[in-house]
């Protein structure tokens with residue numbers, strides 16, 4: 059295989075102009091860009107968004123722009139490799155920080171991309187999905203899957219902030235992204251499924267043969283249970299890394315079609331060196347302080363900060379104190395496309 063291929067400049071000007079006029083272009087000068095040898099060459103760069111820096115901007119957005127004018131008052135976390143304004147943090151994951159002030163509501167809507175929220179601060183916020191009211195407490199993972207009607211409200215007295223994660227970039231690329239709106243939904247008068255049908259891990263409601271199960275049976279994963287589970291895993295897991303996948307309680311599969319979520323616990327003083335993986339990740343710190351070295355760049359993080367790593371990044375996490383992180387990744391997408399890969403370091 060030739061190491062270097064012919065360039066565009068090597069071709070006569072009249073030939074290049076004739077190609078442009080005919081609406082064609084030669085593949086060989088561009089081929090290594092789209093098919094590099096051995097591993098992808100990501101444009102994506104490690105990102106770091108300090109909550110101390112972003113929070114005042116978000117609060118100011120609340121003063122500058124009424125929610126009716128913004129519809130969703132969100133600051134988008136842009137991949138540094140693509141620059142400010144890029145609507146993605148990794149190639150397939152969009153991340154935004156959203157502010158909802160007391161008394162505000164977001165109109166009911168549904169869209170083709172799937173979304174999930176990780177609650178960052180505030181009490182009294184809630185999301186209604188398919189008539190089910192989901193309280194939003196710090197660290198909770200709340201799903202609003204593609205095609206499901208949802209709206210947000212706020213019954214508390216302080217600002218509520220959450221991190222939005224959407225599989226939007228691929229939907230935009232496929233020209234499949236759109237939304238519909240409707241009046242606020244009637245709420246069912248009962249707690250969400252995490253408090254009823256799926257209160258205990260390993261238990262699901264008994265059903266007659268062939269009975270329909272909701273496609274997304276549980277929309278809320280309360281942080282109190284996540285943290286308790288991680289602590290027990292840490293206690294009894296020896297030296298093993300402590301990381302748990304969020305799964306659909308009926309099927310054991312990922313909670314959304316192409317986006318995955320995990321919760322990680324780092325013990326005080328622990329260093330983690332995960333294998334190189336083909337999926338990109340976004341990390342959100344729920345609790346604790348630490349540092350992560352990503353492709354040679356060191357990030358010092360604390361509670362409510364967010365950072366990202368491109369595909370095949372060399373990542374070393376170190377926790378100076380006990381820490382809890384949420385990780386958003388696109389392994390489910392890559393598994394479906396049959397190219398997810400892990401490489402030893």
Ligand SMILES: [Fe+2]
Nearest residue numbers: 167173202208
């Ligand atoms: Fe939405």
